[in-house]
């Protein structure tokens with residue numbers, strides 16, 4: 546049995562479908578990412594998983610339970626990152642951690658969690674006095690303090706500085722190593738590529754692609770990106786005729802194209818044939834960023 550099952554999920558607002566037949570399944574111990582442009586329906590989807598929104602149609606199960614009908618049971622196995630408005634301004638960090646730990650049957654020890662999230666010095670600080678990054682780290686701690694089987698993280702590291710972001714990634718990897726299943730909504734490609742086992746790319750309320758990060762990169766138009774500044778203009782027709790060319794762009798005299806190894810070899814041959822030098826030639830693997838743009842453009 547999958548830990549999270551979403552099947553043909555639909556949700557409309559004012560007659561407009563914002564989630565339009567989304568299906569996916571998350572397996573035990575997996576970090577599953579949901580990636581998509583603003584307004585794609587990501588938060589609506591995960592809020593249906595958390596039981597915070599009632600689907601119009603479709604089926605959602607968390608450890609076999611219905612998040613609406615079995616809300617209390619689901620709340621005991623699922624940890625979710627809160628939205629800012631959901632915590633009292635006067636609550637201190639320690640009070641919040643103790644309160645949330647008390648909701649769960651076998652909570653984690655919140656002290657090491659607070660330590661790892663850099664909150665140990667802030668235990669007596671009231672929520673309203675925390676910085677944006679400290680609030681964010683507290684929300685991560687609160688999502689994990691119940692020792693949940695499943696954790697839903699929406700915008701995990703938004704607002705965190707680079708060091709806190711890396712520390713948080715390590716924490717999430719450790720949490721997963723303990724067998725916890727993670728559903729992660731993110732806008733950061735680096736985060737998705739580093740953390741996620743599989744990613745669903747959502748666009749316009751539908752799944753545009755679902756695969757491993759490497760699989761998404763491979764299936765997007767080009768797996769290799771070549772960029773260079775030619776010493777003399779190249780014929781546009783020659784460039785467009787390159788084998789397995791996926792994309793071609795010019796900017797400030799620099800040419801960037803994507804394709805495969807065959808494309809790279811053909812570019813080098815083309816340059817040699819015309820005695821053109823390629824300044825600052827770079828050949829790199831395509832990133833999830835490139836794949837995301839391809840996949841979401843293709844779907845819109």
Ligand SMILES: Nc1ncnc2c1ncn2[C@@H]1O[C@H](COP(=O)(O)OP(=O)(O)OP(=O)(O)O)[C@@H](O)[C@H]1O
Nearest residue numbers: 558559563581582583584585586587588589590732
């Ligand atoms: N309660 C609501 N009433 C009306 N429209 C809503 C409501 N909640 C969300 N929407 C709309 O549904 C669409 C999808 O919203 P959702 O928050 O799920 O997107 P998202 O993919 O999480 O976006 P973002 O990346 O910007 O957070 C948006 O156009 C949003 O304006």
